[in-house]
Structure formats: C-alpha cells, structure tokens
Amino acid sequence: MKVVKLFKQSADSIKHQSELMQWMSPAIREYWSEFVDKTHNRNFLAWVRDYHKPAVNEPHVSDLTPEIVLKPEAQRLYLELQSKVGTVIHEGDWLTVGQERIDQFGAVTEDNQWIHTDPERATTESPFKTTIAHGFLTLSLLPALTDSVDPDKPMFPTAKMMVNIGLNQVRFPYPVKAGSNLRAKSTLVKVTPIKKGLEIEREIRVEIEGIRRPACVATSVIHLHF
Structure with a gap:
C-alpha cells in the first residue's frame, strides 16, 4: 500500500x-x-x-465442587474397574434373531417395511436375498446381549441398581439377516465416581456369527447405585 x-x-x-x-x-x-x-x-x-x-478471593469452580465419597463396595469396584479400562469385561452368549422376533418388533414399532417382514418379496427383490432385522431391534437387544437384565449372572453383582443413562454413539455397520446368531462384547471405556455410585462407559460390539463386520457398535453409559 x-x-x-x-x-x-x-x-x-x-x-x-x-x-x-x-x-x-x-x-x-x-x-x-x-x-x-x-x-x-x-x-x-x-x-x-x-x-x-478474577478477584483474588473469588472461588474457582473446582473449589465449589464437593468431594465425592464412595461407599466401601463402590470404592472397591472403582479400583477394580480402573485396572480394566480398555479391556473386554464381558462376552455374552449367542442369541438367535429369527423372523418371528423381527415380525414382533415390526408390529410393536409399526415399522413393517417389506425388507424386514416380507420374506417372499425379500428373496427376489432384496440385495440380501432374505429379510433383515431392524437396526433398532439389534439395539433393543443390548440389555439381553450384555446380561444387564439377567439376575443370575449380573455384570456388577455388588451394585444394588443399574440405570441406563443413554448412548453416546451408535452405528450399524452390517445388516442382520433373519436367522442370524448375535452376541455382544463389552469393552470398558471409562469409570467415573458420581454422587450415588459409579458411571460406566462401555463400547458394545454386537457380533454376527460367521461375519467379520459387527452388526452394531454403540457406546453405552450406565449408572451403578450402591
């Protein structure tokens, strides 16, 4: 210039x-x-x-956060899980997803697309040559696949109650054909003390028997109360 x-x-x-x-x-x-x-x-x-x-005497946010005191059983589980972060902490049994289960899910959710509920048409028109399960059906099976609702073999037996908080991420990499067997592997991602117990983050991979790619990969967040 x-x-x-x-x-x-x-x-x-x-x-x-x-x-x-x-x-x-x-x-x-x-x-x-x-x-x-x-x-x-x-x-x-x-x-x-x-x-x-900030003023010299102005408190920081960290100073205002009360210290979390865990109950003894929660403290023991916290220390145990800390050493398992990044490892598989649960592998479930195989569960069959048949046409009847797919039809029942379609009826409940009112999702009766022919790719799920019409085997005859799917044989001729679908690229999979058969019906496939709804992605949300696979997702809805996570409690069963991870033994979260089985009182005989709970994942965290010392906890009084387990609450589902939500999912951080969900993907469906491969379709589940009718008649497939599924099982879930849970990898511990993070464990955090909270007011009433522990917050657990797990990456859950739903495997399809005989298929390399998973049916679902989701990051689950649960709270354990003691």
Whole structure:
C-alpha cells in the first residue's frame, strides 16, 4: 500500500471518529477516549488480561465442587474397574434373531417395511436375498446381549441398581439377516465416581456369527447405585 493512501485512510478514520464522538454523552465519550488510547498502547493486551482476571478471593469452580465419597463396595469396584479400562469385561452368549422376533418388533414399532417382514418379496427383490432385522431391534437387544437384565449372572453383582443413562454413539455397520446368531462384547471405556455410585462407559460390539463386520457398535453409559 502506498504511503499517501495510508495517510488518507488514517485521516478519514480520524474524521469518522470525531463525528461519532459528537453524538456521544460525556460519560460514554470519556470511556471511548480511554479505550482508544489503550488500543494504541503496546500494553493493551496486558490491560485486557488484567481486566478479566478474577478477584483474588473469588472461588474457582473446582473449589465449589464437593468431594465425592464412595461407599466401601463402590470404592472397591472403582479400583477394580480402573485396572480394566480398555479391556473386554464381558462376552455374552449367542442369541438367535429369527423372523418371528423381527415380525414382533415390526408390529410393536409399526415399522413393517417389506425388507424386514416380507420374506417372499425379500428373496427376489432384496440385495440380501432374505429379510433383515431392524437396526433398532439389534439395539433393543443390548440389555439381553450384555446380561444387564439377567439376575443370575449380573455384570456388577455388588451394585444394588443399574440405570441406563443413554448412548453416546451408535452405528450399524452390517445388516442382520433373519436367522442370524448375535452376541455382544463389552469393552470398558471409562469409570467415573458420581454422587450415588459409579458411571460406566462401555463400547458394545454386537457380533454376527460367521461375519467379520459387527452388526452394531454403540457406546453405552450406565449408572451403578450402591
């Protein structure tokens, strides 16, 4: 940029600022003048930093967070699970997903697309040459596949109650053909103390017997109460 042009732009800027200040109240004009002076000062960034710095006696968020005290049985499980993060902590039994189960799920959810519930049409028109299970049917089977609802072999027997909080991510990499056998493997991702116990994050991979790719991969979050 030429020097003459640079001076011209600076002069225009000063002119606009002067006109603007004429419309300001005395208090605003004084504040604006101080602000402009500081922006031209090399210590401007330091001034902004000091302006937003919290007071010396102002408590931090971490100071306001009460310490979580776990019950002895929760503390023992927490220490045990900490050493298992990143490992498979459960592998379920095979479960068959037949046409009857698929039809029942379609009736309950009102999802009766022919790719799920019409074996004759699926044989001729579907690229899979048979019906396939709903993705949400596979997802709904996670409690059974992970033994979360089996009182005879609970995953966390010392917990009084397990509550499903939700799922962080869900994918259905491969379709489940009618008659397939499924099982789930659970890998511990994270364990966190909470007010009433522990929060557990697991990556659950639903395997299809004889197929390399999984039917479902989901990150499950549950709370254990003690």
